[in-house]
Amino acid sequence: GSSGGAAAALVAGMSTLATGSDGGGSIRIPASFSGVFGIKPSQGRVPRYGGYGRPAANQFSQSGPMSRTVRDAALLLQVLAGPDSRDPTSMREQPPDFMADLDAGVRGWRLAWSADLGYAPVDPEVVRITGEAARLFETLGATVEEPTLAIEDPFPAFWDIFATAAYTSYGHLLDDHRDSLTDYGLRSLEHGAYLSGADLNRAQLRVDQLRRQMEDFFDGCDLLLTPTMAVPAFPIEQRPSVIGGREVEPFWGYLPFTFPINMTGQTAASVPCGFSAEGMPIGLHIIGPRGAEARVLKASAAFEQARPWSDKRPPVS
Numbered sequence: 001g002s003s004g005g006a007a008a009a010l011v012a013g014m015s016t017l018a019t020g021s022d023g024g025g026s027i028r029i030p031a032s033f034s035g036v037f038g039i040k041p042s043q044g045r046v047p048r049y050g051g052y053g054r055p056a057a058n059q060f061s062q063s064g065p066m067s068r069t070v071r072d073a074a075l076l077l078q079v080l081a082g083p084d085s086r087d088p089t090s091m092r093e094q095p096p097d098f099m100a101d102l103d104a105g106v107r108g109w110r111l112a113w114s115a116d117l118g119y120a121p122v123d124p125e126v127v128r129i130t131g132e133a134a135r136l137f138e139t140l141g142a143t144v145e146e147p148t149l150a151i152e153d154p155f156p157a158f159w160d161i162f163a164t165a166a167y168t169s170y171g172h173l174l175d176d177h178r179d180s181l182t183d184y185g186l187r188s189l190e191h192g193a194y195l196s197g198a199d200l201n202r203a204q205l206r207v208d209q210l211r212r213q214m215e216d217f218f219d220g221c222d223l224l225l226t227p228t229m230a231v232p233a234f235p236i237e238q239r240p241s242v243i244g245g246r247e248v249e250p251f252w253g254y255l256p257f258t259f260p261i262n263m264t265g266q267t268a269a270s271v272p273c274g275f276s277a278e279g280m281p282i283g284l285h286i287i288g289p290r291g292a293e294a295r296v297l298k299a300s301a302a303f304e305q306a307r308p309w310s311d312k313r314p315p316v317s
Contacts (some may be wrong), residue, residue, distance in 0.1 A: 002026040007034035012316050015068065017076050023061035024162065025258025028270040029300040031066055032228035032283025035095065035272045035312060037073055037300065042290045043265035044091040046077075047084030058165050060158070060262035061316060068310045070271075070301040074098040077293065096294050106302045107141030112221040118150035119165055120256035122230045125276055130227040133273035133284045135304070137225075140302050146226070146283040148218060151260065157206040158205035158259050159191065164200050167192025207263050214264045223299055226257045228283035232276040257285050267293045271300050272309040 003020030007030035010018055022040040024089070031038030046063045065076035081095040113134040115127045138144050166188045173181060174189050181189070217224070230243050231254050237252035248254070260269045267290065270283035288296040295317035304310075 003038075003066065004034075006091070007031055007036050007038070010034070010036045010066060010068055012315060013313060017072055017078070018066040019063055019076070020066050021061055021063050022258075022262065023058045024262055026157065027064050027066060028228050028258050028268060028283070028285065029255055031270040032272075032285075033233040033281060035275075035309065035314075036066060036068055037070055037269065037271055037304075037309075038063050038064065039073055039269035039293065039300070040078065040267060041077065041081065041241075041293050042091070042267045043262075043269070044078045044087075044089045045095065045293060047087040047293075048085035049084050049090075051219040058159030059161060060259070068176055070104060070297060070304050071099075073115050074297050074301075077297075079266075081293075085296070091291075097293055098297055101292075102298060102301050103305070104298055105140060106137055106299050108139075108218075109142040109222045110220070110298070111137055111142050111144045111223050111225055111299075111307070113144050113146050113197060113225045114149045114225070115210045116241055116256065117226060117260070118148070120230060121248055121253065122227055122244040122256075123232070123244055123310075126227050126229065126231060126282055129274040129276075129282050130225075130284050133307075134225040134305055136303065140306060145221070146216075147220070151210070153257070154206060154210050154260050154263055155256075157203040157210075158263055160195055160199055160203035160251075161207070163188045163192035164195050165192070167195075186271040188253065210260065211264045213264065214260075215289070221271070222288075222290065223292075223294065224287040226285040226287065228257060228270040228285040230254050232278065232280035232282055261287055264290075266290050267296050269296050269300050271303050272312070273303070273307070 003026045006018035011034045026041050027038040041064045065073040067073040079099050083092050084090045138262045182239050243251045268287040273284040274282045286299050
């Protein structure tokens with residue numbers, strides 16, 4: 001994720017607070033892979049004047065806090081959040097007090113758990129560890145159910161919109177700096193170059209449909225729990241092509257849970273919940289309705305109190 005350096009600095013003890021920019025998971029991806037806490041606020045909760053994108057906006061991007069503890073992240077979010085008339089997407093209302101009742105717990109809450117959102121290949125070890133973490137909320141007084149949540153893979157629509165914005169802003173690099181682009185950057189720009197207005201319109205329709213599906217889903221529960229990532233962290237430039245016995249696209253197959261929440265504009269956090277057999281951190285994804293950052297933070301704080309993680313540090317040479 002594009003905030004990977006921030007997460008690495010946090011877990012190594014080089015900093016106490018960090019900000020990340022999450023356009024498809026780039027707060028939650030490195031938080032999960034590094035074993036720290038990160039929350040993507042609802043779209044518009046943190047204004048992005050000056051980083052909105054010129055001449056085209058990344059419609060899915062939202063900045064937010066990363067930290068080693070939930071309380072630190074709540075404090076930083078309080079500073080970052082609020083309306084800004086210079087950002088046309090900024091929420092107009094003042095944010096709630098994210099620190100208030102942070103330790104109130106989740107007793108009586110209705111939580112939903114989905115191991116795959118109905119479409120995603122996931123590593124069995126990740127499913128087991130995150131599933132056990134989800135069930136921990138039952139010991140804290142919440143109910144955890146597994147309702148049927150079948151989402152049609154939304155990545156094609158996400159990719160069309162993301163790549164169109166990238167090409168609009170940076171397509172000129174294909175002419176003069178193609179050899180300097182990363183493989184991911186080159187692929188984004190080339191895809192955006194060949195999309196039509198009709199392609200973009202169809203993708204926007206899919207976004208609207210997904211938003212409504214998720215809004216309706218939250219009528220029946222307070223929060224949705226999933227794995228944050230489909231796999232534990234892997235070596236650089238060794239993206240997995242097979243996950244859970246199924247072939248995936250190496251560029252994005254490992255992150256099926258993060259980008260849909262960028263599309264819906266909802267809020268979501270990643271909390272450290274365990275380690276793989278190789279010692280790699282694994283994150284639990286806590287997703288809330290739009291505007292429910294305080295709810296996500298309270299659930300994250302309850303989980304942290306039951307299973308603290310801030311004392312776990314990697315060896316640093």
